[in-house]
Amino acid sequence: MRQPAQTAGSTPDALDVQSVRADFPILSRTVHGKPLVYLDNGASTQKPQAVIDAVRRFYEHDYANIHRAVHELSQAATEAYENARRTVQRFLRAESEQEIVFVRGTTEGINLVAGSWGRANLGPGDEVLITAMEHHSNIVPWQMLCAERGARLVVAPMDQTGALIWPEFEKRLNSRTKLLGVVHVSNALGTVNPVRRMADAAHAVGARVLVDGAQAVAHAQVDVNALGADFYVFSGHKIFGPTGVGVLWGKADLLEAMPPWQGGGDMIRSVSFEKTEYAPAPAKFEAGTPHIAGGIGLAAALDYVTALGLPAIAAWEHELVRYAHERLAEIPGLRFIGTAPRKAAVVSFVLDGIHATDAGMILDQEGIAVRAGHHCAEPVMRFFGVPGTIRASFAFYNTRDEVDALVAGVRKVQKLFA
């Protein structure tokens, strides 16, 4: 595998962004005749050659189904897939590979916890506490569960900067709270939540804690135990890996006590028409043939990110966000949505008198890919009184020049609408 480049000299841990960009073939293409400026990493990230090669090598050389056969290819595939599980374990600093459940993505991971742990542990009068800045995928599964179990969904509010209001959060915790579901980093606002402190407060009332890490894992080192989480979920495609694969990490004792979610092959120890005995976790939650190549590609992505160094990634992205705020703030008629003191990788804004979608379409003509809309967080938009925002979301391969291109693009949008 080609190792990501790092600069030598006075800042040994700093990224050499230009050589890192060369690892991502798509970044050298043009869009509408302009160099691609990809600022939609919050929706999905691009793939380095190392990931593309790992997936391709698997299909070209090692492909077979896993866990089911004694033949050479099946054994090689099983080994690669189970190695991928260990890579995820190390990446999250989890204690055991048994705690790593492969799922389709963040959405499926949350639905699994709601459908298995939630159904087994929630009853009438119980409460699920979430925050006002959750992605739809950390709202709807809990709404469905609460409706089914006669439980109540409670929402902790945020302030005008998009930060959690601590006293209001604390007020909503009580002995009926069975689960806290919280987004680690908000996809719409970039707010970084004080997860450790929230988890401690939730545990003090006996609640379990699920953390939606979809926007966090690609931007800073995550240690699931240090965070105080009981469940942590993320998607492969937002951390430079394939779509259709993601991870649910859960504490071993919790996973062991949880009933299966889907039934089928691979999740059983023995089956008869009278009775089925289930396999231990994680197999218990992995019914059917999984996205084998996806798991292998995800491991390659995590190796890539680890080699680059998450501290260096975090430092560079912090600089990009700072620079983007500084430059965009020069533009009259631009209002930021989401100005919490602790932010990561996301800059969201609206333009006076211009619909976000129109701006997004004009920026696209300049080769600039941003997201324009509600970002699967309609309650967040409603809170700020806007139908949608323009969101630039960064990855380590973005540059200050690309921020400058965005600024020029926004000025062009304004001129067209003046």
Ligand SMILES: *Cc1c(COP(=O)(O)O)cnc(C)c1O
């Ligand atoms: C993208 C995202 C999700 C959903 O991830 P999928 O890959 O679509 O399942 C959930 N939460 C946050 C914060 C996200 O950014």
